[in-house]
Amino acid sequence: MLSNIDSLMHGFGVALSGYHIMLMMGGVLLGILVGVLPGLGAPNGVTLLLPLTFGMDPVSAIILLTSLYWGALFGGSTTSILFNIPGEPSSVATTFDGYPMARQGRATEALTCAFLSAGFGALVGVIVITLLSTAVANFALRFGPPEYFAVYLLAFASFIAFGGGTPLKTIISLCLGFGLGMVGIDTVSGNMRLTFDFDQLVRGISFLVVVIGLFGLGELLLTIEEGPEFKGASGRIDPREMFRTMGRMPRYWLAMLRGSAVGVWMGITPGGPTAASFMSYGIARRVSRNRANFGKGEPEGVIAPETADHSAGTAAMLPMLSLGIPGSATAAVMLGGLMIWGLNPGPMLFIEQHDFVWGMIASMYLGNVVGVVLVLATVPLFAAMLSISFSIIGPIIVTVCMVGAYTVASSPFDLWIALVFGAVGYAMKKLDYPLAPLILAMVIGDKAEDAFRQSMLSSNGSLSIFWSNWLVGAITTLAILFLLWPLTMLLRRPAQTTDPDAATHAP
Amino acid sequence: MTRYHLELVFAAVVFLVGAIGVYGATALDFGWGADGPQAGFFPFRVGLILMAASALVMAQAVASRGSLRRIPVTDHEGMKRVLGFGLPIIAMVALAQWTGLYVAMALYLFFTICFRGKRPWHVALGVALGVSIATFLIFEIWFQVPLLKGPLEIMLGLG
Amino acid sequence: MRMTIAALGAALSLAATLPAALAEEWKPTRPVEFVVTSGAGGGTDVFARAVQAAIAKHDLVPTSVVVTNKGGGSGVEGYIYGAAAKADPHKVIFGTNNAWTLPMVVKTSWQTENFVPVAIMAFDEFMLWVKNDSPFKTAADFVAAAKEKPGTLRMGGSQTHDTDQTLTVLVEKAANIQLKYIPYQGGGTVGTQLAGGHIEANTNNPSESLGGWRGGQVRPLCVFRKAPMPEGQKVAGDKGWGDVPTCASQGLNVTEFNMPRTVFLPPGTPPEAQAYWVDVFRRASETPEWKDYVSRTSQNGELVTGDAMVKRINAEEADTRKIFEEAGWLVK
Numbered sequence: 002m003l004s005n006i007d008s009l010m011h012g013f014g015v016a017l018s019g020y021h022i023m024l025m026m027g028g029v030l031l032g033i034l035v036g037v038l039p040g041l042g043a044p045n046g047v048t049l050l051l052p053l054t055f056g057m058d059p060v061s062a063i064i065l066l067t068s069l070y071w072g073a074l075f076g077g078s079t080t081s082i083l084f085n086i087p088g089e090p091s092s093v094a095t096t097f098d099g100y101p102m103a104r105q106g107r108a109t110e111a112l113t114c115a116f117l118s119a120g121f122g123a124l125v126g127v128i129v130i131t132l133l134s135t136a137v138a139n140f141a142l143r144f145g146p147p148e149y150f151a152v153y154l155l156a157f158a159s160f161i162a163f164g165g166g167t168p169l170k171t172i173i174s175l176c177l178g179f180g181l182g183m184v185g186i187d188t189v190s191g192n193m194r195l196t197f198d199f200d201q202l203v204r205g206i207s208f209l210v211v212v213i214g215l216f217g218l219g220e221l222l223l224t225i226e227e228g229p230e231f232k233g234a235s236g237r238i239d240p241r242e243m244f245r246t247m248g249r250m251p252r253y254w255l256a257m258l259r260g261s262a263v264g265v266w267m268g269i270t271p272g273g274p275t276a277a278s279f280m281s282y283g284i285a286r287r288v289s290r291n292r293a294n295f296g297k298g299e300p301e302g303v304i305a306p307e308t309a310d311h312s313a314g315t316a317a318m319l320p321m322l323s324l325g326i327p328g329s330a331t332a333a334v335m336l337g338g339l340m341i342w343g344l345n346p347g348p349m350l351f352i353e354q355h356d357f358v359w360g361m362i363a364s365m366y367l368g369n370v371v372g373v374v375l376v377l378a379t380v381p382l383f384a385a386m387l388s389i390s391f392s393i394i395g396p397i398i399v400t401v402c403m404v405g406a407y408t409v410a411s412s413p414f415d416l417w418i419a420l421v422f423g424a425v426g427y428a429m430k431k432l433d434y435p436l437a438p439l440i441l442a443m444v445i446g447d448k449a450e451d452a453f454r455q456s457m458l459s460s461n462g463s464l465s466i467f468w469s470n471w472l473v474g475a476i477t478t479l480a481i482l483f484l485l486w487p488l489t490m491l492l493r494r495p496a497q498t499t500d501p502d503a504a505t506h507a508p
Numbered sequence: 509m510t511r512y513h514l515e516l517v518f519a520a521v522v523f524l525v526g527a528i529g530v531y532g533a534t535a536l537d538f539g540w541g542a543d544g545p546q547a548g549f550f551p552f553r554v555g556l557i558l559m560a561a562s563a564l565v566m567a568q569a570v571a572s573r574g575s576l577r578r579i580p581v582t583d584h585e586g587m588k589r590v591l592g593f594g595l596p597i598i599a600m601v602a603l604a605q606w607t608g609l610y611v612a613m614a615l616y617l618f619f620t621i622c623f624r625g626k627r628p629w630h631v632a633l634g635v636a637l638g639v640s641i642a643t644f645l646i647f648e649i650w651f652q653v654p655l656l657k658g659p660l661e662i663m664l665g666l667g
Numbered sequence: 668m669r670m671t672i673a674a675l676g677a678a679l680s681l682a683a684t685l686p687a688a689l690a691e692e693w694k695p696t697r698p699v700e701f702v703v704t705s706g707a708g709g710g711t712d713v714f715a716r717a718v719q720a721a722i723a724k725h726d727l728v729p730t731s732v733v734v735t736n737k738g739g740g741s742g743v744e745g746y747i748y749g750a751a752a753k754a755d756p757h758k759v760i761f762g763t764n765n766a767w768t769l770p771m772v773v774k775t776s777w778q779t780e781n782f783v784p785v786a787i788m789a790f791d792e793f794m795l796w797v798k799n800d801s802p803f804k805t806a807a808d809f810v811a812a813a814k815e816k817p818g819t820l821r822m823g824g825s826q827t828h829d830t831d832q833t834l835t836v837l838v839e840k841a842a843n844i845q846l847k848y849i850p851y852q853g854g855g856t857v858g859t860q861l862a863g864g865h866i867e868a869n870t871n872n873p874s875e876s877l878g879g880w881r882g883g884q885v886r887p888l889c890v891f892r893k894a895p896m897p898e899g900q901k902v903a904g905d906k907g908w909g910d911v912p913t914c915a916s917q918g919l920n921v922t923e924f925n926m927p928r929t930v931f932l933p934p935g936t937p938p939e940a941q942a943y944w945v946d947v948f949r950r951a952s953e954t955p956e957w958k959d960y961v962s963r964t965s966q967n968g969e970l971v972t973g974d975a976m977v978k979r980i981n982a983e984e985a986d987t988r989k990i991f992e993e994a995g996w997l998v999k
Contacts, residue, residue, distance in 0.1 A: 038646070044707050045651045048734075052720065142884075145865030146849075169568070173522055173561045176554045180529050183551050186740040186773065189850055190547040191827030191996075193740070193773050195532040200747050200776050204739020218597070225593040226586040324859050324878075347878020392625030397639055399597055400613040404643060404655060407609060410744070411735055413656055416601045423597075427590075428518050431581055432511070450550055451852075457544020458849050459821060459865075652733040654700060665697065 009131050012359030015060055016367060024061060025068040025364070025371045032072020033376060036088050037080055039213060039405030043073035043089075043331040051338050059342040060360040066335055067318070067361065068368045071123065073331075074314055075376040078115045078307060079383050083108060084398050086217035086405075090208060091274040091310045093440055094282045096216055098295065098302025105298050108384045109239065113246040113377065114300050115307045118257055120373035122308035125261035126268060126315025127365040134362075135351065137269050137316070138323035146455035147466045149271055151476035153449035156267065156276040158483035160283035160441055170434045178442025181206050189454045201414040208443050210406045214419040215436055217402040219426020221395060240381055249300075256285060256301045260308030267309070268316025274309075279441045281309030315365065322350055322358065509587075512576035515569040519562040526558025596620050608658030614640040692939040697757050698731045704745030704762040706738035709853065710791065710872070714928050715761040717960035718788070721951045728947060741826055743769055750777035752933040756940030759785070760931045764830065767984045772828040772996050779984070781934035783941050786948040787971040787979065789961055790925040791872045792896065793834055794887040795914060796879075798864055806889045806917035809868060813844035822846040823857045823866035828996045830926050831857075833987065834870045834891065836994050841920040861885050872926070873908060873965035889914035891924040896965065908965055925967065927979070945972045 031050070035041040046069045054062035077089030082099035095115060102111035129137070144152070161175070184195045185205030196202040250257075260281045267277030285305035286295040295302045321332045324347070339346050344354055351358050386394065406419035429436055460466035468474040529551055538548030569576060582590065596616060604612035614636045622632035647653045648666070657666070701719060705711035712734070719732050737745035742765045749760040760766075760782065767779040795806055803809040813820045822838075824831025827850045835848050849866060851857050854875035861869050861876075862884035869876075870891075879885040880903045890896060890911045898909035915922045930948060932941060951957055952970045961968035971979055991997050 035651070040647065041651055041653065045653060048707075048716075049651055052723070142859060142863035145860060145863060169561055169564055173558060173565070176558045176561070177522070177525070179554045180525065180551065180558065183554070186743070187547045187827075188852060189827060190536075191741075191772055191829075191850070192536055192547045194536060194547055195529060195551060197532060198774060198776075203747060204737070204744035222590050222594060226582055226590045228589075324862070345878050345881060348882025348884060349878065390625075392627060393621055393631075393635060395593070396617050396620045396625070397635070399600075400617060400639060400643070403597075403601070403604070403613065404609065404647070407656055408647070408653055410737070410739065411654065411656070411748075413605050416604060420598060420601055424594075428514060432515055432518055434518075454544050455849055455851070458847065460544075462540065462542060462544045652731065654698070654733055654735065662697070 005131055005134060008355065008359045009363060011355075012361075012363030013366075015356050015360035016064065016363040021061060021064050021364065022367070022371065024065045025368045026375065028065045028068025029072035029075075029368065029372045029375050032069040032074075032372075033076040033079075033379060034072075035069075036073035036076020039080065039086055039088050039209070039217070039401060040408035042077075043070050046073060047331055047335060047338070054338060054342070059339075059344055059354075059357050060364075062338065062342055063335075063357070063361045064364040064368065066338065067364060068372070070314075070331055070335075071368050071372040072376070074123075074311055075116060075119060075372055078119065079112065079379075082111045082115060082303070083383060083387060084217065085220040086398070086402060087212055090212070090444065091278055091314070092306075093212060093216070093275070094278040094306035094310075094437070095303060097282060097306075097437065098297070098299050100220070101296070101298035102300070102303065103387065107298065108387055109242040109380055110246045110300070111298075111303055112380045112383065113243045114250070114303045116373055116376045116380070117247065117250050118253075118260065118304040118307040119311040120369050121257050122261045122264055122311035122313075123315045123369045123372075124366070125258075125308075126265055126312035127362065127369070129265050129269075129312075129316055130319050130365070131362055134319065135323070137319050138348070141269060141271075141320045141324060143472060144271055146452045146459065147469065147473045148476065150449055150452035150456055151467060151473050151480060152267075152270045152272045153276070153445045153452060155476050155480040155483070156272055156280040156445060157441065157449070158480040160279045161438060161484075167433070170432070171438055174429070174434050174436065175438040175442045178439035179446040181211065181439075182208075182443045182446040183450070188451050189458070201412065204410060206418065207409045207415060208440075209409045210415045210418050211422050211443065212440060213402050213406045214422025215426035215429070215439070217398070217405075218419060218423025219430060221398060222423060222427040223430055224391070225395065243377065243380055253301060253304050256289065256304045257308050259285065259288075260305045261312040264309035264312030264314075265316045268313035269319070272313070273317065274311075274313040275444050276441070277313035278306035278310040279437070279444075281305045315369075318365075322346055322361075323348055509581045510577050511579035511581055512569060512573050514581050515576060516566055519565040519569065522562035523559050523566075526555045526562060529555030529558065531555075592624060596624070604656060604658075606658055608661055609656040610640050610644060611658055611660055613643070693756065693937070693943045695728060695730045695757055695943075698733060699728060700758045701732060701734045702745050702749055702758055702760045703734055703736050704738060704742035704760065704765060705736065707736050709738060710875075711742075711761050711763060711928070712736060712738075713964070714788070714960075717957060718761075718930075718948070718951055721954040721956040721960075722947065724956055725950070725954055727950055740773075741765065741769065741829065743773060743775055746775065746777050746782075749782065749931065749933050754935035754937070755933050756936045756944070758933055759944065760933070762929050762931065763791075763926050764929070764983060764987070766929055766931060767980060768829070768833075768987055768991075771988060771991050772998055774998055777934075779980070783932040783934065783936045784976045784980065785930040785932055785941065785944045785972065786952075787927040787929050787976055788948060788952060788957075788968075789928045790967040790969060791874075791928065792965065792967065793830070793870050793891045793924050793926070794873060794876070794911060795838075795889050795891070795919070796858075796861060796869050796871055796876055796885050796887050797867065798861055799883050799886050801867070803868075803888060805912075806914050806919040809888060810842040810844055810919060813842070813846060817845040818847055820846050820868065821849055821866040823849050823851055823860050823869040825853045825857055826850055828991070831870050833990060834921070834924050836990060837921045837924065838870075838919065842918075858885065874963070877902065877965070887911045889917050889919060891921050893923055899962070899965075927971075927983075928966070929980075948972070 031046050035046040047066055050065060054065060077092040078095050080086045080088045081092040081095040082103050085096050085100040087093045087096055099111045184202050187194045263281040264277045282305050285301055286292055289301050291299050291301055336346055403416055406415050409415060456466050467477045533548035533552035533555060536548030537546035538552035539546055600612045600616035617636035617639055618632045621627050621635055622629050647655050701715045703712050703715045715734050719734055722728050722732055737748050745760060749758060752758040769775060770779055797803050822835050832848055835846055839846055854871050857869045858871055858876045858879050860866050862879050876885055891914050895913055896908040899907050901907045
């Protein structure tokens, strides 16, 4: 561990130069841009920059690309908060409380909260990488199909068990998500499922298109119904509000630590940032002192998913470098870059490319600080967008949604899917169906099914494989305890009345 | 439209989706084989759960129809606004299928801002052209992400 | 499966001279789209981006070239998209042998023979890998263990009814053994699953397990090739790719198995456009960028175009169909 700190200091020596700080700023700004636009993501930015990096030395190149990645992670939260449109899948959970805050005229507070907790989460992630670099990589190797399944089950259990909404409607939302995720080719059997020989369904139903419809368009319809103008948009943008929020942040230290812990866990295990943000939100909603206020504009509801998302995103860089497995499409393109720069990702990278690895880790510290500062500087700009009249910004958001839906698979058919889900989202909100279970089931449902069936292939159909060693046994047992939690609650309090008048919009 | 009707309609749609899922799963092996669950195992059960749960929601709605009937989903004005906002989007998507996204979005922006937003035509035109051209520059030129193009772009040699 | 070197040389020079003369007749007038039948970061994606880089560097195409990923449905999405772009020579489809294996195992709305073939740019090799501390020192050890406990050794691979599983079936038939095939999403995952001991063996391509071998996590037992790979740089310790023995030499009689990296044009593309692209890809294959990609990924950079390519595809398709039929994978 001590030698790691020595290496880190050496890394700072490599990374800290005016040229590199410039690269970081450029990368972060470009990242914010691609993160903000729903049609673009970090992979687009990385592919754009990759050719530029061939002439650079590898340390500079990776600094540029990772900074872009941080920027995109920050930018993804912006549209979630301002317009209820998640720019990236991992910022869906940020909409649950971020958007209500913006509607109450607290956009500045929500954005500041999101960026600061994101920076905090990323920092925790880097510290874990610094201290535990090789141990973490070896730990990641212990995950086979049963462990994957157990991790998904845990993420799922901790979100659902702590959720709101009536049980029946939660089940419907959940199963709709599972069903949508199943469309397309089935990895394990190689069969087409639920495509009905329809060419457009072969690639499956895209998660992002559904989210753009359910959240973006659905929310626009709700907004327009209530009145022609954005409510709460009248609130003046006050830069001092940003500093006041900064001052309040230490109060949320527990929420930030909890979110980061969940994120680091999901980043090291194969759970990933999206599942991490949901899991963190679910746990926070259960244990926070302000739990009653969740879903109605609670800062902790922004802090929980943001810290988890970023610490998971950061911690996930480690398996990528040391094992050569890309955790995301962005990582995959970066891995391609590594090879073009003449580096081979894998266990030897840490030994053979000492300067590169530690320069990169050091740049993660610096890049995140640069990122938080730059993204905070954009807060007044983005908050100002809310004061544009809805009769102009509304249609523009619609076109942004449509462009985003199209770019996911360059398919005109997806525009129709987004429209349909816009109507579905509107109806679900009106009828108090929770949307979040649908999204979570869609994100991890098919992965969990694959892992489950791969495990069954190994064990010849015996479920005992989920208790075959202490690691998988512990995670599975914990997940089942979480799932049973609401049942015990029901036993204690048998009659849970369904009151349609209640205006609680469970996320 | 009252809450009661919307509950019934939505639950019916869910029921239908569940039935389609069950039908699709029966085309596959939906049992639990020697090597665990087969391809149709989960789709089949998820479909059944959807059908059962939506039937229960319908039953609940019928049981409490007295109170649900009194809750309007939205008033007349709200409905008008929703349709006024939603129908042009449908028109844009339909139009985009053959004119491409750029032309469709420019027309959509111009007409909604000008007629529904009641803004002067030059403002609407400015926004429409500005957004379309900015989108073109960012996506097509800068990030090289091709968007849906139609006859106009091909004529101009951009597609 | 392979032609003689002489015939190949003849086909190559034919392909090289003829289209060059015709190439003047058609040129792209709009941005060109490289349609990749895998997700970002997949083998086909890296392949297409390597070609794109070579083309951009040497200005082989007058307009811009963009790469789009259409890897949904194991790549079916990309071919559907290509088939829909009837006769549009501005769309170039990058794939593997999935161009002709996919229609055998899933219901597709397109036929391979309708696509206009351009080139096979390279062949990716396959090796039999085990975990570094595995008791198997040779392919013979592995076969013996599989014979002792039939159906228990876990063989990992990417996707179902794809190249890895095909090779697994060939291994099973050649050695008269039974393995337990477990499909994963991609070669990278399959590599780490082996390193973690969650499977006993896999058939990764050299580039997919390069890092794992260097890091002492996994090691190759043998290569599915007629002769060992050319001696190159040392990869792990004092061993290089050339030091890996052939599987046949170790008693595992699968003499030849590789995966072509293919390029097609949409159905109905006119011959002059086909000739243009054949010429572009021939010139791209001669660039240092391309040669670097081939050696970096330890592939066989043999270029096959024109009639030779059609012949090769037909032969491979017939062979594969026989294997699939016996395995019961053909879609009704």
